[in-house]
Amino acid sequence: MGLKGRDVISIRDLSRDEIEEVLRGTRRMIPYAEGTKVGDQLAGRLLMLAFLEPSTRTRLSFETAMLRLGGKVASITDPALSSVKKGESLHDTIRMLSAYGDAIVLRHPNEGAGRLAAQASEKPVINAGDGAGQHPTQTLLDLATMQEAFGTLSGLRVVLLGDLRYGRTVHSLAHALAVFGAELVLASPPSLQLPEDVREDLEHQGATIREVDQLHQAVREADVLYVTRIQRERFADEAEYAKVAGSYRVDSALLAGAKTRLIVMHPLPRTTEIAPEIDGSPHAAYFRQAFLGVPTRMALLSLILTGKAV
Amino acid sequence: MRELKITPIKNGTVIDHIGNGLALEVLRIIGVKDLDKDSTVSVALHVRSQKLGWKDIVKVENMELSPRKVNAIALLAPTATISIIRDFKVREKRVVDLPERIVGIVRCPNPSCITNQREPVESEFDVARRRPVVLRCSYCERLVDDFLLHLA
Numbered sequence: 001m002g003l004k005g006r007d008v009i010s011i012r013d014l015s016r017d018e019i020e021e022v023l024r025g026t027r028r029m030i031p032y033a034e035g036t037k038v039g040d041q042l043a044g045r046l047l048m049l050a051f052l053e054p055s056t057r058t059r060l061s062f063e064t065a066m067l068r069l070g071g072k073v074a075s076i077t078d079p080a081l082s083s084v085k086k087g088e089s090l091h092d093t094i095r096m097l098s099a100y101g102d103a104i105v106l107r108h109p110n111e112g113a114g115r116l117a118a119q120a121s122e123k124p125v126i127n128a129g130d131g132a133g134q135h136p137t138q139t140l141l142d143l144a145t146m147q148e149a150f151g152t153l154s155g156l157r158v159v160l161l162g163d164l165r166y167g168r169t170v171h172s173l174a175h176a177l178a179v180f181g182a183e184l185v186l187a188s189p190p191s192l193q194l195p196e197d198v199r200e201d202l203e204h205q206g207a208t209i210r211e212v213d214q215l216h217q218a219v220r221e222a223d224v225l226y227v228t229r230i231q232r233e234r235f236a237d238e239a240e241y242a243k244v245a246g247s248y249r250v251d252s253a254l255l256a257g258a259k260t261r262l263i264v265m266h267p268l269p270r271t272t273e274i275a276p277e278i279d280g281s282p283h284a285a286y287f288r289q290a291f292l293g294v295p296t297r298m299a300l301l302s303l304i305l306t307g308k309a310v
Numbered sequence: 311m312r313e314l315k316i317t318p319i320k321n322g323t324v325i326d327h328i329g330n331g332l333a334l335e336v337l338r339i340i341g342v343k344d345l346d347k348d349s350t351v352s353v354a355l356h357v358r359s360q361k362l363g364w365k366d367i368v369k370v371e372n373m374e375l376s377p378r379k380v381n382a383i384a385l386l387a388p389t390a391t392i393s394i395i396r397d398f399k400v401r402e403k404r405v406v407d408l409p410e411r412i413v414g415i416v417r418c419p420n421p422s423c424i425t426n427q428r429e430p431v432e433s434e435f436d437v438a439r440r441r442p443v444v445l446r447c448s449y450c451e452r453l454v455d456d457f458l459l460h461l462a
């Protein structure tokens with residue numbers, strides 16, 4: 001069907017072939033993202049940014065992607081000052097933006113806002129995070145990072161560590177990894193386990209899922225250690241939080257028995273989940289992961305706006 | 311001749327083989343308030359059934375169900391059979407078949423879902439699994455298996 005003109009609201013909107021097309025495009029976009037090649041693939045295109053909730057890196061990476069390829073952006077800068085706060089519905093805001101630009105990127109505090117926006121808009125909509133819901137470009141850049149490190153996704157053993165219950169990105173990532181035949185290993189505190197219904201849904205799609213309580217053992221056998229943020233708000237008191245956060249901390253001792261090629265990933269921003277001592281190690285992939293957000297979004301924007309990513 | 315638990319109706323609809331205890335949900339879907347004022351609604355609860363053990367039956371005079379209501383019944387009472395009665399005889403059988411998409415019948419249980427904000431939008435679910443039925447909100451993707459508790 002091709003991605004030109006398509007909405008990307010959930011990773012479920014993309015077939016395996018389409019995800020692979022984005023990953024191929026991402027590889028081709030890397031020199032443009034690094035600035036070693038200068039591009040004008042998106043010259044004359046205008047992207048509307050509607051970030052109705054605070055965001056720095058996601059927003060900046062969409063802007064960077066567009067500008068590096070010669071395109072332009074226009075944005076709602078402060079939702080507190082805009083018509084949104086005056087009670088205009090998301091539906092109407094999106095109708096307006098869709099009349100102005102060639103595509104819309106939306107960040108919104110409510111789950112499902114992306115889908116609603118896609119229905120309201122005549123132009124393609126990319127969901128850049130709706131509440132605790134979907135954030136498909138995060139999943140795409142996560143996949144791009146693993147693909148770059150290993151050349152493949154199928155058969156990878158991926159440990160998902162931390163908050164698997166509320167984590168915005170981890171459910172979409174698990175879904176995509178299942179589609180590619182990766183093996184999922186879950187390591188989380190009991191109160192932050194993957195919800196049972198989400199797990200059943202993944203297994204229903206043929207995912208291989210294991211749960212571990214021995215983190216050291218899991219790390220020894222892993223190809224990827226995907227670390228998520230454990231948020232203070234999820235715990236009743238500071239002591240409980242400190243205990244859980246402490247036992248899920250990634251440091252050199254934990255990685256001592258790991259495979260040489262293990263990569264450690266994190267959607268950033270991190271707090272204390274990963275010790276800074278890891279930053280210089282060959283295992284640390286999280287800054288590369290953050291960088292790959294730009295070429296991934298370049299590829300996706302190009303495919304949606306022009307039908308190709310070259 | 312079989313013993314009838316409720317008086318026969320001349321024209322109307324019989325919804326039989328409703329799972330035990332679900333008749334009141336079915337009545338909610340039918341919308342008893344909306345019926346013709348001369349229509350009688352008869353309900354039989356806890357009736358012996360060969361197939362189901364126990365079942366409920368609902369009969370409504372002078373009414374034929376819209377496709378949307380048939381879909382709702384398929385969701386809440388998947389074992390139900392619907393018969394259209396004209397002049398005391400069964401003239402038509404409607405197959406109760408769970409559609410791919412459920413619109414407006416169930417509310418999303420996620421309070422932060424965009425369908426629960428002030429937006430001009432109806433709730434909508436895809437059927438994620440059929441046996442047992444699990445719905446997935448088309449907006450926030452929340453999975454819902456206790457949808458009987460969240461009827462719109």
Ligand SMILES: Nc1ncnc2c1ncn2[C@@H]1O[C@H](COP(=O)(O)OP(=O)(O)O)[C@@H](O)[C@H]1O
Pocket residue numbers: 054055056057058059129229231267268269270271
């Ligand atoms: N140090 C932190 N600890 C916990 N949560 C944080 C921290 N810094 C930012 N956040 C939260 O993370 C969210 C941003 O997540 P993400 O989508 O990864 O990045 P961005 O908003 O820049 O695109 C914000 O809603 C913010 O509340």
Ligand SMILES: [Mg+2]
Pocket residue numbers: 007117118119120121122123124125
């Ligand atoms: Mg649209």
Ligand SMILES: [Zn+2]
Pocket residue numbers: 112418419420423424425447448449450451452
């Ligand atoms: Zn919902």
